[in-house]
Amino acid sequence: MLSFQELSVQFNAYFDTAHFPASPETLYEPGEYFLKIGGKRIRPVMCLLGNELFSEIHPDAFQVARAIELFHNFTLVHDDMMDEAQLRRGMPTVHTKYDANTALLVGDVMLIRAYEFLQTIQPSYLPKILKIFNKTAREVCEGQQLDMDYAKMSEVTMEQYIFMITLKTSVLLAATLEVGAIIGGASENNCHHLYEFGKKIGIAFQIQDDYLDAYGNAADFGKEVGGDIKQNKKTFLLLHAMSVATAAQRKALDELLNDNAANKVEKVLEIFNACGVAEWAENLKAKYMEEAFEHLESIAVVSSRKQPLIDLANYLMNRNK
Amino acid sequence: MLSFQELSVQFNAYFDTAHFPASPETLYEPGEYFLKIGGKRIRPVMCLLGNELFSEIHPDAFQVARAIELFHNFTLVHDDMMDEAQLRRGMPTVHTKYDANTALLVGDVMLIRAYEFLQTIQPSYLPKILKIFNKTAREVCEGQQLDMDYAKMSEVTMEQYIFMITLKTSVLLAATLEVGAIIGGASENNCHHLYEFGKKIGIAFQIQDDYLDAYGNAADFGKEVGGDIKQNKKTFLLLHAMSVATAAQRKALDELLNDNAANKVEKVLEIFNACGVAEWAENLKAKYMEEAFEHLESIAVVSSRKQPLIDLANYLMNRNK
Numbered sequence: 040m041l042s043f044q045e046l047s048v049q050f051n052a053y054f055d056t057a058h059f060p061a062s063p064e065t066l067y068e069p070g071e072y073f074l075k076i077g078g079k080r081i082r083p084v085m086c087l088l089g090n091e092l093f094s095e096i097h098p099d100a101f102q103v104a105r106a107i108e109l110f111h112n113f114t115l116v117h118d119d120m121m122d123e124a125q126l127r128r129g130m131p132t133v134h135t136k137y138d139a140n141t142a143l144l145v146g147d148v149m150l151i152r153a154y155e156f157l158q159t160i161q162p163s164y165l166p167k168i169l170k171i172f173n174k175t176a177r178e179v180c181e182g183q184q185l186d187m188d189y190a191k192m193s194e195v196t197m198e199q200y201i202f203m204i205t206l207k208t209s210v211l212l213a214a215t216l217e218v219g220a221i222i223g224g225a226s227e228n229n230c231h232h233l234y235e236f237g238k239k240i241g242i243a244f245q246i247q248d249d250y251l252d253a254y255g256n257a258a259d260f261g262k263e264v265g266g267d268i269k270q271n272k273k274t275f276l277l278l279h280a281m282s283v284a285t286a287a288q289r290k291a292l293d294e295l296l297n298d299n300a301a302n303k304v305e306k307v308l309e310i311f312n313a314c315g316v317a318e319w320a321e322n323l324k325a326k327y328m329e330e331a332f333e334h335l336e337s338i339a340v341v342s343s344r345k346q347p348l349i350d351l352a353n354y355l356m357n358r359n360k
Numbered sequence: 361m362l363s364f365q366e367l368s369v370q371f372n373a374y375f376d377t378a379h380f381p382a383s384p385e386t387l388y389e390p391g392e393y394f395l396k397i398g399g400k401r402i403r404p405v406m407c408l409l410g411n412e413l414f415s416e417i418h419p420d421a422f423q424v425a426r427a428i429e430l431f432h433n434f435t436l437v438h439d440d441m442m443d444e445a446q447l448r449r450g451m452p453t454v455h456t457k458y459d460a461n462t463a464l465l466v467g468d469v470m471l472i473r474a475y476e477f478l479q480t481i482q483p484s485y486l487p488k489i490l491k492i493f494n495k496t497a498r499e500v501c502e503g504q505q506l507d508m509d510y511a512k513m514s515e516v517t518m519e520q521y522i523f524m525i526t527l528k529t530s531v532l533l534a535a536t537l538e539v540g541a542i543i544g545g546a547s548e549n550n551c552h553h554l555y556e557f558g559k560k561i562g563i564a565f566q567i568q569d570d571y572l573d574a575y576g577n578a579a580d581f582g583k584e585v586g587g588d589i590k591q592n593k594k595t596f597l598l599l600h601a602m603s604v605a606t607a608a609q610r611k612a613l614d615e616l617l618n619d620n621a622a623n624k625v626e627k628v629l630e631i632f633n634a635c636g637v638a639e640w641a642e643n644l645k646a647k648y649m650e651e652a653f654e655h656l657e658s659i660a661v662v663s664s665r666k667q668p669l670i671d672l673a674n675y676l677m678n679r680n681k
Contacts, residue, residue, distance in 0.1 A: 063502055063505050063506055063509065065505055065508075065509050066501065066502060066505035117464055117465070117468060120461075120464060121461045121464060121465070140441075140442045140508055141505075143438055143441060143442060143464065144438070144442070144501055144504060144505055144508075146468070147438060147467075147468075147471070147501050148498055148501040148502075150468070150471060150472075151471075151494060151497045151498045151501065152498065154475060154490070154494050154497075155491075155494045155495075155498070157490075158487060158490045158491045158494055159487075162483060162486070162487050165483070165486060165487060165490075166479060166480075166483050166486060169475070169478075169479045169486075169490070170476075170479045173472060173475050173476045173479055174476075176472045176475075177469055177472045177473065177476070180387065180465055180468050180469040180472065181384055181387060181469075183465060184384050184386055184387035184462075184465055185384055187386075187461055187465075188384065188386050
């Protein structure tokens with residue numbers, strides 16, 4: 040059995056290749072550029088871990104892992120367009136380096152390419168995996184739409200935010216583990232618990248993401264700290280602050296959100312601190328982690344096989360970028 | 361056996377339904393809107409015809425036909441964004457009626473939805489059909505990229521244009537027939553000839569499209585006549601006119617292309633007429649039709665089964681919209 044770190048190394052070596060044909064270069068070179076920017080490759084490694092939990096890793100798990108990483112990158116290329124993001128991991132986004140039409144088409148073809156990596160897996164589980172992949176892909180789009188809708192709404196409840204995050208982020212992590220498990224021959228019940236483990240981890244992952252955006256170290260984080268605050272993004276932190284703020288804090292917060300003062304990030308963080316947002320986020324993350332581990336506990340395999348998933352979860356929750 | 365027209369009626373009845381879940385409405389309502397704008401639904405009917413050429417139509421052919429129509433509409437939603445088109449079949453395009461972000465995401469989810477309709481077909485031919493679908497989808501993106509690249513190039517050869525059109529338009533018609541044939545149990549050789557028939561028909565179809573843009577009747581055509589001319593689109597007609605024009609005609613043409621004079625369409629058409637472009641296009645179309653019919657001839661089924669495909673080809677080539 041390989042550890043999470045060992046599988047990361049294996050996947051990175053496997054993924055270090057051309058992902059598209061050479062021509063037309065105007066379409067495929069920007070695609071290769073974006074995929075070379077890197078990333079944590081968490082999702083594909085989760086697919087391998089899902090397989091490894093039940094049996095030796097089958098080559099199909101690498102194919103599916105690759106498809107999932109391409110799918111994830113397709114969403115990033117298009118999300119960057121929607122968010123008008125200039126940088127991704129410190130590098131120019133596709134629509135910035137090239138243009139919007141190129142980014143649009145590069146995203147499209149990356150999604151199609153993801154399906155091309157799926158098409159070659161064993162026919163015995165192809166329909167099942169394709170079905171999960173499709174459902175998840177559609178849910179991720181729904182999550183992105185809700186994220187955009189919420190940006191225009193003055194009030195968003197914590198429940199709505201968690202629903203959106205579940206679609207936008209969690210279901211892909213959950214499905215990634217599940218399709219790996221299917222390749223590994225897991226039972227339906229084990230698949231269910233692994234999926235739920237992934238979903239809970241996904242929400243905890245987002246809490247950490249929101250936390251890092253406000254409290255991270257810019258050098259580690261690789262992007263500007265306070266970006267969410269500047270954009271008035273409804274995050275776990277902001278929604279919690281709004282719900283517990285005193286009338287005076289709420290008034291100050293509303294004024295800061297309606298204004299783009301130079302010291303906005305600093306001032307919002309002061310209110311966050313006064314509201315105990317960081318501790319609250321830490322507790323909420325711990326709650327989701329606990330629920331995740333309960334599902335992991337329910338999976339009927341020997342405990343030692345679960346260690347790489349425990350390591351992964353701990354890595355995700357304690358990461359600083 | 362059903363005629364092309366009868367199958368059109370059947371497909372339209374089948375397709376007259378919701379294509380997405382109800383929620384989130386901000387994502388799916390624009391998708392339903394676009395699909396309701398209509399269209400000739402040529403591709404899905406071709407899928408049914410491909411099946412019918414070899415055997416009775418299997419319900420899977422309707423599923424695949426639907427997937428192909430959704431795929432085609434996904435390309436239209438995104439192409440309209442890239443072309444900054446305001447209208448599609450006389451109705452506002454998605455990015456015009458809603459906004460660019462919505463159109464981007466609606467296109468994405470429509471592509472994913474297409475795959476959802478594929479996932480339920482019989483596992484015996486799912487991998488084969490998925491492979492053809494993926495390859496074709498990617499080629500269509502390549503064709504769109506080349507189309508955008510060519511728009512920026514001062515010189516495009518007829519060979520390059522045909523290569524681009526083959527990818528952007530023909531391969532989807534060809535693949536649509538082929539996947540229908542696979543559901544109908546066709547042999548590899550028969551599939552090959554049907555694919556080639558579709559490819560040739562596709563090029564003839566584009567010649568007719570380019571012809572109608574210049575010589576169509578606005579009322580029938582449903583969009584502005586001369587749109588390609590106004591946008592300096594490199595069409596079969598323009599490329600031919602450029603290749604046969606006298607030095608004086610070429611100079612006049614270049615001046616018209618570099619300028620957006622009020623009478624540009626009229627003046628370009630005068631040169632087209634002087635160059636005999638309409639007759640040339642008619643002949644080229646006839647040549648591709650002939651090649652298409654040779655492939656149809658080579659398909660080993662009784663001639664009477666081929667009649668609906670002959671009717672389809674004749675309809676496509678004589679259409680006025």
